[in-house]
Amino acid sequence: MAELILGQTLAFTADPFAHGPEAARHEAKGAILVEDGRIADLGPADRLRAAHPQAKVTDCGSALLSAGFIDAHAHYPQTAMIASWGKRLIDWLMSYTFPEEMRFSDPAYAATIARRYFDLTLSYGTTTVCSFGTIHPDSVEAYFTEARARGLRALTGKTCMDRDTAPEGLRDTARSAYDDSKRLLEKWHGVDRLSYVITPRFSPTSTPEQLAALGALWAEHPDCLMQTHLSEQTDEVAWVKSLYPEARDYLDTYEKFGLLGPGGLYGHAIHLEPREIERLKEVDASLIHCPTSNTFIGSGIFDMGGLTAAGHRVGLATDTGGGSSFSMLRTMAAAYELAQLRHRALHPAELWWLATQGSARALRLDDRIGNLAPGMEADIIALDLASTPAIAQASARAETVWQALFPTIMMGDDRAVKAVWVGGRKVGAPA
Incomplete structure (x- = not known):
């Protein structure tokens, strides 16, 4: 059965070292459609929910969805x-x-x-x-x-x-x-x-x-x-x-x-x-x-x-x-x-x-893993961008996704990881 995972999504269309931050694509209310262990579609949550009404829905709220x-x-x-x-x-x-x-x-x-x-x-x-x-x-x-x-x-x-x-x-x-x-x-x-x-x-x-x-x-x-x-x-x-x-x-x-x-x-x-x-x-x-x-x-x-x-x-x-x-x-x-x-x-x-x-x-695997895009293997993580009080107070002031994400990069740990999907199978919140 297809699964629709809802949350913020972060994907890349190019290398930001060569093309700048514009190489990333952020969707504040996005969704990922997973079928048979792969990403079948990616985009605004409203569009994907309307297009796939029979899909199982996993709502991660404001968590950031990224490739693992x-x-x-x-x-x-x-x-x-x-x-x-x-x-x-x-x-x-x-x-x-x-x-x-x-x-x-x-x-x-x-x-x-x-x-x-x-x-x-x-x-x-x-x-x-x-x-x-x-x-x-x-x-x-x-x-x-x-x-x-x-x-x-x-x-x-x-x-x-x-x-x-x-x-x-x-x-x-x-x-x-x-x-x-x-x-x-x-x-x-x-x-x-x-x-x-x-x-x-x-x-x-x-x-x-x-x-x-x-x-x-x-x-x-x-x-x-x-x-x-x-x-x-x-x-x-x-x-x-x-x-x-x-x-x-x-x-x-x-x-x-x-x-x-x-x-x-x-x-x-x-x-x-x-x-x-x-x-x-x-x-x-x-x-x-x-x-x-x-x-x-x-x-x-x-x-x-x-x-x-x-x-x-x-x-x-x-x-x-x-x-x-x-x-x-x-x-x-x-x-x-x-x-x-x-x-x-x-x-x-x-x-x-x-x-x-x-x-x-x-690793010469970028055609299979490392990004959210149709056809990629569905290795996905959901991250809480307010996982500790210190991170939460910093991200609460954010005006951009990067300002919200950077405190987690600098201070985050396993508490930030809400869920993990491996090949489209949810392995759950880590123990």
């Missing part, structure tokens, strides 16, 4: 260790991340964390995540099994590390990385709403042989995405240079092994050289901004203004557990604050686009 949030770079295996006292990246990995990831050799533990992770992300209105797994194939099995049971569009891959810079309990080989990744890819990629992502963690933890093997796998399956990390911290960049002294720069350690191209997702991308910026744009790769992680671990400030002005694909991500929140609202707030330090005040339309359509575009 899309987290373009996360580490679901780090769920239990989020907000561990921070050091620099390499120490933090050795002290917290790698010991936690070793626990995923236990399939039952992986399944427990996958359930907890999706409970948390849905509670914050995130309906799609692109996550790293661990070296254990069971980490991928648990993630995809849980996502499929919930009807989610979800992406992940087995993380590959074979260099002795990683602990012995978290190392595979070039051969097993290729074989395990291929087997998982063939089992899961394209099943329901799932996508496999080829996943070398980053070049410091992979040998040239492993990077070459994964580059070959990507060449064999170019419809898959490939995700990794790039230029997160200055000491990481120096580490890469010491391990790959013949490389022109950090990006070259991927490029020479077939791991640079459209469909490449490069997390962080803070300390880029001019050649790297040019090559990433030339191949139309995606750069994934992880603002809470960049501040929590002290990595640096992503050049949002410069890179978007140059036409790069940019997505937004929590990078949990290096990031300090599962919330894309908090992530938008951090992106705003960091951009301010580069004297670029991101408009609320730009922030919202990054967390929805921009991240979908980075």
Whole structure:
């Protein structure tokens, strides 16, 4: 049966970084018609109610209806260790991340964390995540099994590390990385709403042989995405240079092994050289901004203004557990604050686009998710723009939708999320 969801609607007809806030379309009394898991129509509530009198009506009042949030770079295996006292990246990995990831050799533990992770992300209105797994194939099995049971569009891959810079309990080989990744890819990629992502963690933890093997796998399956990390911290960049002294720069350690191209997702991308910026744009790769992680671990400030002005694909991500929140609202707030330090005040339309359509575009899924438009998959959230007294008193003074929305971006949390629809199925107010 068709469902008509009533409320304020916010959709995009273009990229606000290129076309300004006018790229967004706001309907104060709007409606979304959902049929068979997809958006069938969108527009003024009066028109849709008259055109579809038999549809089930769900009235969300003054709540804002939007596409669900899309987290373009996360580490679901780090769920239990989020907000561990921070050091620099390499120490933090050795002290917290790698010991936690070793626990995923236990399939039952992986399944427990996958359930907890999706409970948390849905509670914050995130309906799609692109996550790293661990070296254990069971980490991928648990993630995809849980996502499929919930009807989610979800992406992940087995993380590959074979260099002795990683602990012995978290190392595979070039051969097993290729074989395990291929087997998982063939089992899961394209099943329901799932996508496999080829996943070398980053070049410091992979040998040239492993990077070459994964580059070959990507060449064999170019419809898959490939995700990794790039230029997160200055000491990481120096580490890469010491391990790959013949490389022109950090990006070259991927490029020479077939791991640079459209469909490449490069997390962080803070300390880029001019050649790297040019090559990433030339191949139309995606750069994934992880603002809470960049501040929590002290990595640096992503050049949002410069890179978007140059036409790069940019997505937004929590990078949990290096990031300090599962919330894309908090992530938008951090992106705003960091951009301010580069004297670029991101408009609320730009922030919202990054967390929805921009991240979908980075994942090359913007024809399916990330926007309210006919034909799109019906991943929808309803947001209360007066969810706390502080937010309510600010939004009450608003004269525009952006003035009403911005306090929720800056101060909102899971209390703002009234309801979530996944593939047209309401999963309800988060617990």
